[in-house]
Amino acid sequence: xxxxxxxxxxxxxxxxxxxxxxxxxxxxxxxxxxxxxxxxxxxxxxxxxxxxxxxxxxxxxxxxxxxxxxxxxxxxxxxxxxxxxxxxxxxxxxxxxxxxxxxxxxxxxxxxxxxxxxxxxxxxxxxxxxxxxxxxxxxxxxxxxxxxxxxxxxxxxxxxxxxxxxxxxxxxxxxxxxxxxxxxxxxxxxxxxxxxxxxxxxxxxxxxxxxxxxxxxxxxxxxxxxxxxxxxxxxxxxxxxxxxxxxxxxxxxxxxxxxxxxxxxxxxxxxxxxxxxxxxxxxxxxxxxxxxxxxxxxxxxxxxxxxxxxxxxxxxxxxxxxxxxxxxxx
Amino acid sequence: xxxxxxxxxxxxxxxxxxxxxxxxxxxxxxxxxxxxxxxxxxxxxxxxxxxxxxxxxxxxxxxxxxxxxxxxxxxxx
Numbered sequence: 001x002x003x004x005x006x007x008x009x010x011x012x013x014x015x016x017x018x019x020x021x022x023x024x025x026x027x028x029x030x031x032x033x034x035x036x037x038x039x040x041x042x043x044x045x046x047x048x049x050x051x052x053x054x055x056x057x058x059x060x061x062x063x064x065x066x067x068x069x070x071x072x073x074x075x076x077x078x079x080x081x082x083x084x085x086x087x088x089x090x091x092x093x094x095x096x097x098x099x100x101x102x103x104x105x106x107x108x109x110x111x112x113x114x115x116x117x118x119x120x121x122x123x124x125x126x127x128x129x130x131x132x133x134x135x136x137x138x139x140x141x142x143x144x145x146x147x148x149x150x151x152x153x154x155x156x157x158x159x160x161x162x163x164x165x166x167x168x169x170x171x172x173x174x175x176x177x178x179x180x181x182x183x184x185x186x187x188x189x190x191x192x193x194x195x196x197x198x199x200x201x202x203x204x205x206x207x208x209x210x211x212x213x214x215x216x217x218x219x220x221x222x223x224x225x226x227x228x229x230x231x232x233x234x235x236x237x238x239x240x241x242x243x244x245x246x247x248x249x250x251x252x253x254x255x256x257x258x259x260x261x262x263x264x265x266x267x268x269x270x271x272x273x274x275x276x277x278x279x280x281x282x283x284x285x286x287x288x289x290x291x292x293x294x295x296x297x298x299x300x301x302x303x304x305x306x307x308x309x310x311x312x313x314x315x316x317x318x319x320x321x322x323x324x325x326x327x328x329x330x
Numbered sequence: 331x332x333x334x335x336x337x338x339x340x341x342x343x344x345x346x347x348x349x350x351x352x353x354x355x356x357x358x359x360x361x362x363x364x365x366x367x368x369x370x371x372x373x374x375x376x377x378x379x380x381x382x383x384x385x386x387x388x389x390x391x392x393x394x395x396x397x398x399x400x401x402x403x404x405x406x407x
Contacts, residue, residue, distance in 0.1 A: 250361035250362075252363060253378075254375070258336055260336050261369070261375045261376070262375060262377070263366055263369065263370065263375040263376070263377055263381065264377070264378035264380060264381050265361045265380075265384070267361050291363065
């Protein structure tokens with residue numbers, strides 16, 4: 001509709017390069033009259049692991065489904081491995097891996113049989129750069145199911161079943177994998193093994209991974225970058241460390257002096273100056289700790305902040321919206 | 331009054347209960363971890379002077395209403 005604007009945007013954008021696996025700009029989704037996504041923008045580079053966090057109903061699954069090509073967007077530009085998912089063909093689809101929240105079929109198949117069967121579909125999509133599919137026995141080993149290779153799927157434990165889901169998702173050696181809550185119901189050991197698997201994909205296969213999770217600890221350990229989605233828009237985008245540093249203005253300093261534990265709350269950004277003075281003033285201070293807010297605290301602050309902002313500006317915004325609606329209609 | 335030398339007694343828990351403020355609310359207002367409020371209330375940690383003043387400020391009372399070097403009398407004593 002406005003060619004000048006589009007041209008400017010293209011110019012200012014980085015040149016389309018083979019390094020970008022996902023490029024999402026101003027993605028919008030509306031179900032009926034309800035806006036679920038109100039302008040989501042982010043990019044993912046090849047080999048990057050991104051975690052999409054957000055409260056229930058924030059739009060995580062909708063976002064992923066649009067990127068997978070399972071759902072048509074209302075507006076915005078989306079490029080997944082260089083293609084628009086709304087028009088992706090089979091060759092494009094073969095380069096993606098999708099692991100849904102859960103699937104409970106194929107119970108009577110044996111693990112190796114099922115993977116071997118699915119693997120065959122990817123044979124025509126092998127390229128000079130990427131041999132497809134994955135060698136089935138090697139894949140079974142990578143996901144730690146060697147001992148269960150000849151077991152029926154219905155006899156697997158929850159964690160084994162989930163690892164099989166992941167194996168099914170990656171059997172075609174995808175360049176980009178979508179994982180929707182991959183470790184729900186895992187015990188800590190299975191979770192650690194799954195993290196190793198994801199890191200292996202990113203480190204050795206240069207696979208890009210976009211996963212959703214509610215587990216902040218997991219996001220912190222697993223993801224290079226965390227995107228926080230709230231009320232249909234990205235409210236934070238950065239590494240766990242960056243988010244904690246940028247979003248929290250407080251830290252707690254604890255130390256022992258004369259056999260007593262002491263605590264001080266630093267309200268300003270950097271606790272270093274307090275610590276310096278403390279150590280100069282009290283050479284007997286020991287067991288010094290500086291505790292910053294955890295990612296969970298940061299996340300709660302963020303989501304809470306978004307909600308509070310909404311209530312305080314509620315009235316003004318409602319007036320604004322009325323104005324906008326009239327403008328759009330006229 | 332054979333009190334241990336550096337112990338600081340406090341009435342944070344009492345003030346908090348009286349005002350109907352949760353530990354979490356107080357923790358957020360002060361910028362400390364939730365558990366730290368518990369440590370302070372039980373006297374396991376002594377607050378820095380600055381933190382002590384901020385706690386008094388939060389309850390809008392003089393600092394000696396919240397902190398004392400001698401034990402506070404129990405209500406009704």
